[in-house]
Amino acid sequence: MASIELVRVTKTFEKNDVIKDLHLTIADGSFTVLVGPSGCGKTTLLRMIAGIDPQTAGSVLIGGKDVTSIAPGKRGVAMVFQNYAIYPTMSVRENIEFGLKNNKVDKEERKRLVETISATVGLADYLDRKPSTLSGGQRQRVALARAMVKKPSVFLMDEPLSNLDAKLRAQMRLELIELHKQLGTTFVYVTHDQVEAMSMADNIVLMNKGVIQQEAPPDGMYHDPSNLFAAQFIGVPPMNIGELSMNGAKFGFRPERAQVRPAGQAGGTNPDHFSMTGMIVTREMLGSETLYQVRRSDGNAYMVKCLEDLFAVDQEVQIDVAPEHLFFFAEDGSRIRRDDRSYAEYMRALRGMRNG
Structure with missing residues (x-):
């Protein structure tokens, strides 16, 4: 050795x-x-x-x-x-x-x-x-x-x-x-x-x-x-990445971390969580799990992974992601961590994006 x-x-x-x-x-x-x-x-x-x-x-x-x-x-x-x-x-x-x-x-x-x-x-x-x-x-x-x-x-x-x-x-x-x-x-x-x-x-x-x-x-x-780069390369499907409305920064979350429910159903009470409404545009039933692609009104689409096959194409759903499962990245791709002084600003910007 x-x-x-x-x-x-x-x-x-x-x-x-x-x-x-x-x-x-x-x-x-x-x-x-x-x-x-x-x-x-x-x-x-x-x-x-x-x-x-x-x-x-x-x-x-x-x-x-x-x-x-x-x-x-x-x-x-x-x-x-x-x-x-x-x-x-x-x-x-x-x-x-x-x-x-x-x-x-x-x-x-x-x-x-x-x-x-x-x-x-x-x-x-x-x-x-x-x-x-x-x-x-x-x-x-x-x-x-x-x-x-x-x-x-x-x-x-x-x-x-x-x-x-x-x-x-x-x-x-x-x-x-x-x-x-x-x-x-x-x-x-x-x-x-x-x-x-x-x-x-x-x-x-x-x-x-x-x-x-x-x-x-x-x-x-x-x-x-x-x-x-690491966030998007590792993972199947890869991490969802979205644009924030400040400083060229981006946010991300893993598909399995999203909680999905029919639109209008009660839930998602944490004020810091990411929340959006969108339409299911694709469904991939893989046996033990189902992948859905959900597109919001601004045209951005996100992949979510569910253990149960509960939703259908063209169904309107609500997606919630808890704050501990959210990631932020600066314009140069570097990770913005929770102890970074700008983290709270990016979280506020994300809250302002609710439902597009």
Whole structure:
């Protein structure tokens, strides 16, 4: 196992800084997920850790040792790609032991390692088969086994589940979580899928345009976003965001925090809560919950999530959100917190927007 530290790393492509002066510490034994939109720099960061595409400036430390000038194969890391990179003409056994042969591990030790690792990932019955006869999930396990057999101190995974269908992707997420618990090794996982990030990570690093927007455990990322980008990126559906009538500020609330009732029905007595009347324009019944899009008279629409399917399209409803579930953001996207002197002003401005 090993911690990872990136110290003021910069990556430049064609005189453009894709990442600049970034600092990040990844704890020993953690399952850290780098998440963000395409082009945000997360894969670039992973490749710098691996040494595949070294940083332009700054240092990378693994287990406290500066590996900036050390070749990828000697950093004690193993990388798993989204396309698996499995040799099609080799059997599963030959794929797994390929690196061991190159490192001149003796035959008996190779056999022991391959059989132990293949049993761990559920491939013991497939060792003599070719990759073409395996399912997508089994091929992914071959790639994992080939990485595990090297006994790395760090696993680096670049969107390893993106080529799988939704059902298999969900299954493999659980298997990777269990594998991490079993190995106790540092995992660094890249994805653009926030559901993967929320369900798998001990710690999430949210990136945008080469800058870390927030670093937090999944629950902290969801319930306490540090800025507007984090609030809108994390969550399905994303946080509702509306314009306030002062200083370019915005307010927000999570869809499940809205209380919905038929228009005109008594309720919403808290003077500080957000309240609006609107028309249901879409309804998505998802089984255990229903999503409604509610449009108010000014044209702005908000998503609400209900555990019961009680309302219909074209029905007029009242929405109430308690003050403790409201968020405020400044014009630059930074979070305005309750201890900020301007918080009360923004709350008053929101009260003035009732019912549009």
